[in-house]
Amino acid sequence: MARNNPLSLGRDLAIDLGTANTLIYVRGHGVVLDEPSVVAINANDGRPVAVGLEAKRMMGRTPNHIKAIRPLKDGVIADFEVCEKMLRYFIQKVHASKWSKPRMVICVPSGITGVEQRAVQDAAEYAGARKPVHIIEEPMAAAIGADLPVHEPSGNMIVDIGGGTTEVAVISLGGIVTAQSVRVAGDELDDAVLQYVKKEFSLAIGERTAEEIKIQMGSAWPLEEEVTADIRGRDLISGLPRTIQVTTEHIREALAEPISAIIDAVKTTLDKTPPELAADIMEDGIMLTGGGALLGGLDERLSHETGMPIRVAAEPLYSVVIGSGRALENIDAMRGLMSLGGEN
Secondary structure: OOOOOOEOOOOOEEEEEOOOEEEEEEOOOEEEEEEEOOEEEEOOOOOEEEEOHHHHHHOOOOOOOEEEEOOEEOOEEOOHHHHHHHHHHHHHHHEOOOOOOOOEEEEEOOOOOHHHHHHHHHHHHHOOOOOOOEEEEHHHHHHHHOOOOOOOOOOEEEEEEOOOOEEEEEEEOOEEEEEEEEOOOHHHHHHHHHHHHHHHHOEEOOHHHHHHHHHHHOEOOOOOOOOEEEEEEEEOOOOOEEEEEEEHHHHHHHHHHHHHHHHHHHHHHHHOOOHHHHHHHHHHOEEEEOHHHHOEOHHHHHHHHHOOOEEEOOOOOOHHHHHHHHHHHOOOOOHHHEEEOOOO
């Protein structure tokens, strides 16, 4: 999806600055960049050695003087300086001119504080954005990207499960009626797998391996056919490499707690929804977006727990950035859905 040829001058950008991946939409061109939010830094002089996909390949494999850093945690900036370097690199990769300052729309979680939002705006400005930086809340962007009728006087419910946060929101008449942002999402699921393998099998595995196991074997609902896979890691007792066999049932057990936290957030939001809008949701269902929407059986589990019909967006990984891009394309019409730099 990413293109390496820089685009023409003055192109405006919409950025989904995610905990796991950063996606960039260029006005008139669509989504042009999709790379992991990882930077490999040389600890001796602080210079970036690699950014994005190249840096992710280095995670867990670097010598002492190189550190692979993820500058975002739980949907917000954890390392401002590294985040700014990463943003600058990605913007220059898709933007030809170092002199023109593009207009920018950036997504933030709905539960973000004023200070955290200011940090996102500052990072974008330092990386070359024109002031003011437009901010759009992730559930709103996801709903627009998933083709929900956000401007209609009807209840639209969106559940966006990203890398750092799960955003649950009910949207009507171009505004968020009720929302909940929980810092349980893809990263927590990876960590749950890592901790489970450590506790049950006394085997140490890396973050990347845990993520691969989640993607290949993770599920939230019993599968028609349970499968088994070999996992390699370091034995915590002997310190030597060892291979174990795990089943999809093991992984489902590992993921049970974070999945329950996500379902609780959905139930809490439904509980706070006005009755008229709840009736609409009962009819139209709940829309799932984000990488977490791809977890096997999650739609069935949510349907079972809430009694609501569940739909998965056509392109769950791209819903937020496509929604931000649409807000950018129609920036004057969509202004009411966004806040500007300087506002908290």
